[in-house]
Amino acid sequence: SQTIHQWPATLVQPVGSPLSLECTVEGTSNPNLYWYRQAAGRGLQLLFYSVGIGQISSEVPQNLSASRPQDRQFILSSKKLLLSDSGFYLCAWSVLWGIYSTEAFFGQGTRLTVV
């Protein structure tokens, strides 16, 4: 069965420090991978998605970047965190079957607090 791992679960970082959040998927090949952010009391905002190794699409301009060094690994990074980067970050994956879309499966999330 497929599983998704996301870590760490919580993180407190000072302003200006770097960030690296990692997500890995098991039990599937060539998934679409996503990073979402959920700010307090708000919905989910799609930050990045990837359809393959090294292929990253950014949805909104921001202080963050993403990379996909392996088929089932997705990393969210920042060189210098801002207070506004605080939030709940969720990694997700999905698989396309031809033109049909399957649902996305989510990790347990990382709560990032920038102080």
Place this chain on the structure above:
Amino acid sequence: AQSVTQLDSQVPVFEEAPVELRCNYSSSVSVYLFWYVQYPNQGLQLLLKYLSGSTLVKGINGFEAEFNKSQTSFHLRKPSVHISDTAEYFCAVSVVSAGAQKLVFGQGTRLTINP
């Protein structure tokens, strides 16, 4: 551009009462629709999905939703709620384009069940 509107940010309901969480979408192409539930400090769990076929979709935990193309709606319903249904609920539309699938979420509806 595709978008999702959840018309109620908060819905308080008494236990064993029926509930409807409203969702409207906008899209110029074929849509795939989803409802997810999020318990505190956790990732999102799929409740149900509409890909094609019957417009009445049944999901887990006794929830169901009806796809209405003419009204561009996908409202979530449950005939009798329990305390354990207290959570945040998200409606999402999936758009497939150029091999990529993107989920666009609504702002969420916080369902609170009162005894």
